[in-house]
């Protein structure tokens with residue numbers, strides 16, 4: 001279980017996150033939705049160790065990991081497919097995937113996971129020798145997710161995986177997220193596409209300007225009038 | 235009329251000088267590739283390499299190869315120390331702050347060294363035995379020294395390529411130079427990867443210092459300034475941040491310099507090299523192998 005307690009994050013004088021708390025239970029899909037600039041990305045970056053918080057706690061299975069390195073968090077089972085995909089453009093698809101397994105030593109396990117990623121994303125297999133920068137946006141997103149899976153995470157952070165993708169591809173990505181979750185990987189999902197996210201989420205948090213304003217099960221939030229108005233287009 | 239033997243002689247001299255520039259340019263380009271810093275202290279490290287080699291050969295009398303290794307080792311430690319003390323605290327500062335610091339470090343190394351060893355020019359010990367041989371091939375002279383410089387340079391470049399392409403740390407270096415955050419998310423220790431990059435670049439500069447010492451036989455505390463700048467130009471010419479670019483650029487600049495001296499006027503040697511820099515920056519700022527992309531924010 002991942003738990004964030006009373007977290008504050010600043011960029012200089014800007015308070016991007018103002019005391020949020022949230023929980024991600026094992027095996028769940030939890031989504032964090034909210035408008036642009038609400039602080040969703042910053043929350044994930046802080047949880048994965050890229051950004052230091054001003055105060056508050058991050059707990060992974062009751063272990064306080066607030067002041068640990070990103071490297072340690074990867075070792076402990078956190079993996080993060082960041083906003084904007086951030087694949088290594090001049091490296092091949094295969095090299096990108098191998099980097100996802102950077103901290104692992106179990107050759108057999110890596111091989112098995114590579115096979116699994118190729119099964120999830122056959123396109124990546126076709127293009128494994130191609131450099132990542134030449135892939136389409138959708139393929140890059142698949143690579144970013146596949147790369148994140150290569151560390152065999154217990155909890156996977158996905159930051160707007162559907163951003164900029166054609167509707168059909170968005171469907172496909174959501175199907176795959178469910179698929180990954182069904183094999184036991186916990187998922188913390190950030191989405192602009194609130195209705196899709198709420199449909200697959202066990203639990204959801206809504207952020208506004210650095211705070212969590214509403215939370216509840218995906219089904220509950222989909223019924224909420226406020227949410228409908230603000231995020232689901234009526 | 236230009237004699238072919240004479241021309242070949244110049245080519246060979248150009249390759250020798252180019253080897254030295256290439257070794258120094260590699261350090262510039264690797265450090266730039268990974269932290270976008272033009273490490274102006276790099277010429278100073280090269281100079282220290284020359285002095286360590288000098289002291290090892292002259293006073294410790296441990297022979298050429300052990301001296302070369304000692305110089306590489308000391309320069310590695312020096313480069314890593316500079317990175318830790320001077321650059322690491324500025325990791326999130328503006329690039330201009332780091333650049334000014336690099337110039338400061340460069341002056342500190344040069345004049346600090348001058349304080350200890352005096353400004354005098356010192357003569358490098360001559361190599362003896364097989365390494366001192368010269369022989370004529372066709373109509374031109376090849377010295378074993380030049381062969382040695384070329385062989386050592388190629389061997390070091392080969393090792394570098396293997397390291398960067400095949401090893402775990404090499405992959406980490408490439409990942410960090412492409413995207414630090416993404417590299418960190420892979421579990422790569424970004425700080426130690428940067429340190430390692432400085433270590434390798436400095437070792438190569440140290441080797442270049444010893445090679446230039448035995449080739450030109452005289453050294454002084456400011457000897458790193460000009461070659462440092464020229465190696466930087468070589469790196470820019472090839473495409474800064476790109477390892478093969480630094481190799482090509484190094485040989486190109488070395489060749490140009492030798493040809494201008496040999497067939498033109500050695501007075502214009504430096505002007506031509508700096509002219510090349512200006513030309514590259516105007517025509518193709520990304521360098522020979524670089525892609526002309528706008529810098530991403």
Ligand SMILES: Nc1ncnc2c1ncn2[C@@H]1O[C@H](COP(=O)(O)OP(=O)(O)O)[C@@H](O)[C@H]1O
Nearest residue numbers: 011014016034035036037038039040041042043
């Ligand atoms: N590197 C940064 N420097 C300064 N401010 C930032 C930085 N990153 C994010 N912010 C600010 O923090 C707030 C939250 O941003 P972000 O976490 O990216 O929101 P979201 O992902 O919900 O769109 C915004 O006001 C944004 O301008």
Ligand SMILES: [Mg+2]
Nearest residue numbers: 040041042083
């Ligand atoms: Mg965001």
